[in-house]
Amino acid sequence: xxxxxxxxxxxxxxxxxxxxxxxxxxxxxxxxxxxxxxxxxxxxxxxxxxxxxxxxxxxxxxxxxxxxxxxxxxxxxxxxxxxxxxxxxxxxxxxxxxxxxxxxxxxxxxxxx
Amino acid sequence: xxxxxxxxxxxxxxxxxxxxxxxxxxxxxxxxxxxxxxxxxxxxxxxxxxxxxxxxxxxxxxxxxxxxxxxxxxxxxxxxxxxxxxxxxxxxxxxxxxxxxxxxxxxxx
Numbered sequence: 764x765x766x767x768x769x770x771x772x773x774x775x776x777x778x779x780x781x782x783x784x785x786x787x788x789x790x791x792x793x794x795x796x797x798x799x800x801x802x803x804x805x806x807x808x809x810x811x812x813x814x815x816x817x818x819x820x821x822x823x824x825x826x827x828x829x830x831x832x833x834x835x836x837x838x839x840x841x842x843x844x845x846x847x848x849x850x851x852x853x854x855x856x857x858x859x860x861x862x863x864x865x866x867x868x869x870x871x872x873x874x875x876x
Numbered sequence: 877x878x879x880x881x882x883x884x885x886x887x888x889x890x891x892x893x894x895x896x897x898x899x900x901x902x903x904x905x906x907x908x909x910x911x912x913x914x915x916x917x918x919x920x921x922x923x924x925x926x927x928x929x930x931x932x933x934x935x936x937x938x939x940x941x942x943x944x945x946x947x948x949x950x951x952x953x954x955x956x957x958x959x960x961x962x963x964x965x966x967x968x969x970x971x972x973x974x975x976x977x978x979x980x981x982x983x984x985x
Contacts, residue, residue: 767919803977806964808974811971821972822974861970863908863925865922865973866922867920867921870918
């Protein structure tokens with residue numbers, strides 16, 4: 764199993780550009796989530812999904828969109844990038860919404876100029 | 877008030893020392909408490925979790941929850957240089973996870 768994979772590993776955007784961060788898992792996990800990690804702020808939940816077709820907002824959802832058309836994939840879209848979105852983004856998955864055992868991807872380092 | 881608070885450190889100890897990492901949480905209804913380890917430029921990995929209160933031991937690592945004071949701890953015995961990492965505490969509400977800011981630990985050979 765590859766576990767949780769994320770692409771790209773690094774990305775530089777200009778203010779106002781849009782892009783999609785990809786996340787995939789091959790463990791047949793129902794629950795997937797996106798976090799951003801900033802110095803001094805820890806991991807903050809952006810959006811999460813408890814299954815295909817179901818998504819919900821986390822702590823910091825503004826400026827981000829998600830959709831979940833398959834169990835395996837959970838892309839995160841930045842609609843109009845801003846410098847405040849410079850961060851490291853992690854995708855995570857777990858077997859179901861009721862278990863605390865989350866598996867994290869390797870992260871995407873995003874810089875918005 | 878944040879759901880979980882953690883002292884960011886940094887913490888530096890000699891090899892072989894006992895390390896104590898601590899967090900406080902806000903809601904007495906929380907039931908799942910986790911500890912993650914994150915190496916530099918890597919994703920967090922789950923070390924262990926406890927449900928409700930009490931202790932849980934896994935090798936050199938012991939997680940402890942004190943629900944009366946809303947305090948969670950991770951103890952590392954016989955610390956090794958390979959334990960040098962950032963340790964994050966987290967709570968799980970049933971559908972959302974909340975993380976502490978992480979404590980950076982360096983174990984000096």
